[in-house]
Amino acid sequence: MARPKSKSPTPRPAAKVLAKLPKGRPTQRVARSTSTPEAAKSSQKVERIGLLIDADNVSHQHLPTLRRFIGTTAIAAARAYGDFQGRLFGWREAAQGWPELQLVDQRSYTPGKNAADMRLTIDAVKLMAEANPPTTLIFVTNDSDFTPVVEDAQRLGVRIIVMGERTHQALRTTANHYLNLSELRARFEEEDRQRTDPKVALALLSKALRLLAPKGKTEFIELLDQFDKKLPEIIFGSPRPPQFTREPREPRHPRAPRPAPMERAPRPQPAPRAPRHPHPVARPPQTVRPAVPVPAESLSKADADRRRTQLLARPDIINAVVDVAGALMPPGEWIKVEAIRKVLFQEYPGLDRNAPRYDRFHEMLEDTGKFRLKFEGPVVFAQLQD
DSSP, X not given: OOOOOOOOOOOOHHHHHHHHSOTTOOOOOOOOOSSOHHHHSOOOSSOEEEEEEETTSSOGGGHHHHHHHHTTOEEEEEEEEEOTXXXXXXXXXXXXXXXXXXXXXXXXXSTTOOHHHHHHHHHHHHHHTSSSOOSEEEEEOSOGGGHHHHHHXXXXXXXXXXXXXXXXHHHHHHSSEEEEHHHHHHHHHHHHHHHHOHHHHHHHHHHHHHHHOXXXXXXXXXXXXXXXXXXXXXXXXXXXXXXXXXXXXXXXXXXXXXXXXXXXXOOOOOOOOOOOOOOOOOOOOOOOOOOOOOOHHHHHHHHHHHHHHHHHTOHHHHHHHHHHHHHHSOTTOEEEHHHHXXXXXXXXXXXXXXXXXXXXXXXXXXXXXXXXXXXXXXXEEEEEOO
């Protein structure tokens, strides 16, 4: 007896969404914070923090944010792992302002094996096995491979804080607290702005005056209302320099007319010289070479070679491009070239003036020798080579 044909399973909603995405486009999105900095900071009187940074997929631009979050808390260990002699060159300069941070240079000797992740995991286990282990471990990463070691640390009573931007959900839900680095950075910048903004101080003064206002003084309250309405329009800045005006000059007296020039006697003409008789010298006739036109293709090729030579002579620019691209996309995935360009010029404001001039940004990525490119219509995608 023939078996009835099984019906094809109904596709899940998530599968439908993934099927509509274009090929080569990364599917990871920014993960929002699930906690607050106040909740993540421990209330223990004696606390020691262990900071472990996966530098392969986190930008060194977040180091000031991490340092401010830790503050004056005692640090048991602060380490960053990655190939700092290669594409993570920018980490060495950024870490000079943080003496406690140790850069663990770990190269990947076998393709496809992330040696930095393995070294980070081993050091996390060693820290937990010490006689005086840290009370809090901070993992700065976007990778979900550290989920098992996070679970083991929690079983030993260690609080876990995970910080990143595109951190996998499995690691976010396992940790005690998760903080998005970009959100934390924006919050610190807003706190600095609020602390130095004179409008905030004036608004607090207005509230204090309202509390002290006597009852029945409606005119006083109306004046405060007018002040509150004009407060957003107030512009603070340095006063304009005084405008200096010249003193009026005394009128000049008209000059006397100049006397007419005296007529001079004509100069005597010199006697004419005798003509010279030069000896004739036989010279070969000069041949005029016709100008050979240079084709436009050779000019454009020479210009391209010149730009490539200038770019290869600037390893700081190449390392900046590779560092930004590595923070935006995991290894082996594709991303729009325009996204790399936008973040690059935000992180390095003076780069567009110091880098060689390119009409198309993807040509600059190609000249670095670190990227693969593919074209899908008018959109160009890039992939970071191993």
